[in-house]
Amino acid sequence: MNGCLTECPPIIIFGFARPGSLRLVFDRVREARPSKLFIVLDYPREGRVDDLEGWTESKKIFEGVDWSCEVKRNYATKNMGCRDRIQSGLSWAFEHVDRLMILEDDCVPDPTFFRFCGDLLERYKDDTRVGMIAGCDEHFHVKEIDYFGDSYYFDRFSSIWGWATWRRAWLLNDTRMTYWPEFKKRFELMDGVFRNKLTTRYFKGFMNEWYLRTSGTWDGVWQATMYRQSMLCIHPTVNLISNYGCGVSSREESRSGATRCAKRSNPWDRRPTVSMKFPLIHPMTMMPHIISERQRFLDAGEIKPWWRWLVWGLKRKLRCMIKAVKK
Numbered sequence: 001m002n003g004c005l006t007e008c009p010p011i012i013i014f015g016f017a018r019p020g021s022l023r024l025v026f027d028r029v030r031e032a033r034p035s036k037l038f039i040v041l042d043y044p045r046e047g048r049v050d051d052l053e054g055w056t057e058s059k060k061i062f063e064g065v066d067w068s069c070e071v072k073r074n075y076a077t078k079n080m081g082c083r084d085r086i087q088s089g090l091s092w093a094f095e096h097v098d099r100l101m102i103l104e105d106d107c108v109p110d111p112t113f114f115r116f117c118g119d120l121l122e123r124y125k126d127d128t129r130v131g132m133i134a135g136c137d138e139h140f141h142v143k144e145i146d147y148f149g150d151s152y153y154f155d156r157f158s159s160i161w162g163w164a165t166w167r168r169a170w171l172l173n174d175t176r177m178t179y180w181p182e183f184k185k186r187f188e189l190m191d192g193v194f195r196n197k198l199t200t201r202y203f204k205g206f207m208n209e210w211y212l213r214t215s216g217t218w219d220g221v222w223q224a225t226m227y228r229q230s231m232l233c234i235h236p237t238v239n240l241i242s243n244y245g246c247g248v249s250s251r252e253e254s255r256s257g258a259t260r261c262a263k264r265s266n267p268w269d270r271r272p273t274v275s276m277k278f279p280l281i282h283p284m285t286m287m288p289h290i291i292s293e294r295q296r297f298l299d300a301g302e303i304k305p306w307w308r309w310l311v312w313g314l315k316r317k318l319r320c321m322i323k324a325v326k327k
Contacts, residue, residue, distance in 0.1 A: 009118050009164070010097045012038035014086055015105045017054025019061055021244035022105035026061050029103070032114040036070045036097060040089035043076040058105070072096065083218040087175045094167040099125065106245030107162040109135060110273035113240040117164040119280055120152070120234055129286060130154075131169045131231025135162035136241035138268065138296070145292055147237045151280040153289040154232040156193050157296060160219045162241035173225045180211040183228060190227065195294060205316075232288060238274035246270070 011034045044051035099121045113135045124130040187204045194200040209215040246269035
């Protein structure tokens, strides 16, 4: 494994119908040469020729394991959707191993991502304060914040553009969020995480959508588990993942064409990676980096002046009214 002192931990790759970026991801995994590889593939939607073409090419890529490796495949026989496919795939893989590095088909890792995750998966394997290890730095503030020379820091926000976790953490994840009706009564206690009541309500609204399944994202359900269990996320101080989907799912991209991502003005689109230096310099404390957390909100536009919240709320209500009329 690239620069790694020990054997590469197990890796799971998720695919659907985006062979272009999947090939890049798979080539990096081939370089890492894990001894255990889990492959999860969703099935094309009925009547979608573009899905079928992309799925066929993705399946060919997944058949190209040419190194000594124990391979387990989980191919859906009907379309499950992103949320159910990824959640079920992770639960299936954790029946076989106690730790995983997780890559979707649009998350192209830097070669040092594997050692970074491997070293920390071992270091924090029994530390229940830590829920996951992120490979992507989603912010634009690294040079503006003092990380004291450490290789990584802790905060309370997950990033799933290339990440790793343990079975012990994933088993805490209630994929149906059955706890939410009771948890939302206490959600205002999260003010300390979200900085103010407006932002807290903003996230409370999202979490209610995840519970009601009006939003198809799976990662929000995992984020809710991180909040509920008060688990920390490890973030590298350099970016180790280049996202080729820039927030657009493979389903959307297969429908609109592979050029959609390149045409959008998105600051996260294909951000360059920077190799991690080893040996890692570990933080002296496990406190969440609250300055970095605040900057994360600012970068994402989630801390807004009151008038922007008003505009956002009106737009949101208008969209709901339009949907109701269409029904």
